[in-house]
Amino acid sequence: MRKPQSREVLTTARRPPLAIAVLLLAPGLSAGCGQADAPPPNPGAPPGQEKKIDTRLLEKGAEALQDLSPVRAIDHYLDGFHVMKDDPDHHMEAHHYCKGVNEEFTQCVIFDGNTRDANIIGVEHILSEPMFERLPEDEKRRWHPHNYEILSGQLTLPGVPAVAEKAALRKKMNSYGKTWHLWDTGHAGRPAAHDLPVGAPLLAWSYNRDGEIPPGLLEARDRRAGIDTAEKRRERADLAAIANPQRGVDDLRSRFPNATRAPEGVRAK
Structure with a gap:
């Protein structure tokens, strides 16, 4: 039987590529600096009997002995917001834990928080613009724009x-995401729909104009995380030069009549 690597060796050998890039681009800064806890909106979900001691011991033993490569291949964390395409009153913050498969394809597991008790609530796959354009026309309507x-x-x-x-994020410009939410554990202004992941999956969409995100949702994230979205917008303004028109920008426009402008570079195709 193959001797398991120590946790220290695994951590060093499998350091996520983005973490390495951070250390190279910003020496002296930790890749985890400034990250604030975002507990799930409904910490009590799901119901069930508390884990027994023998269950916890079995889990720890399995973790030490098994090859968990698919999970350890997760290499970056994106925090953003989703609105459900067929239910535009359903808005939420979404915590994406992603694996960059190659330069054009990324796959993510979506959680309702970033703490140990966060729940898996969905999945997202991200395609480059050239890969998206090769999809059948009927399939393209399920993919939201990212610019x-x-x-x-x-x-x-x-x-x-x-x-x-x-x-x-420059590498994600002009990309598209296909996102399914599988469990509503609570979203903006509303409690959990159910304490278990029941019901049909919901296709999530992106915001594409100022004023589409509900008041308070973005502000709450910025206060918790200690960031300034307006400043990030200014810092990224030059990325508009590489922005192409995207499909899906106007798909929910009629559902947000009070929405206003968008940053330069956000255009409908």
Whole structure:
């Protein structure tokens, strides 16, 4: 039987690529600096009997002996916001834990917080613009655009210095995401719909104009995380030069009649 590597060796050998980039771009800064806890909105979910001691021991033993490569391949954390495409009154902050498979394809697990008790509530896959354009026309309607999320400053990499954050998000410009939410554990202004992941999956969408996100949701995130979205917007303004028109920018426009402008570079295709 293969001798398991020590946790210290695993940590060093599998240091996420983004963490390495952060250390190179911003020496002297920790990749985790400035990240604030975001507990799930409904910490009591799901119901069930508390873990027994033998269950915890079995889990720890399995963790030490098993190869958990798919999970340890997660290499970056994105914090952003979603609105459900067929239910535009459903808004929430979404914590994405992602693996960059290659330069054009990323896959993410979505949680309702960033603490140990956070719940898995969905999945997102991210495609580059060229890969998106190769999809069948009927499939393209399920993929939301990302340029507003980046240029507005709403999408962040918590704990990553601004120079590395901008470099990482530059690579996501003109990309598209397909996101399914599987469990409503509580969203803006509303308690959990159910304490278990029941019901049909919901297709999530992106915001594409100022005023679409409900008042207070963005501000609450910024207060908790100690960041200034308006400042990030200014810092990223030059990325508009590489922004292409995107499909999906106007898909929810009629549902947000009070929405106003968008940053330069956010245009409908």
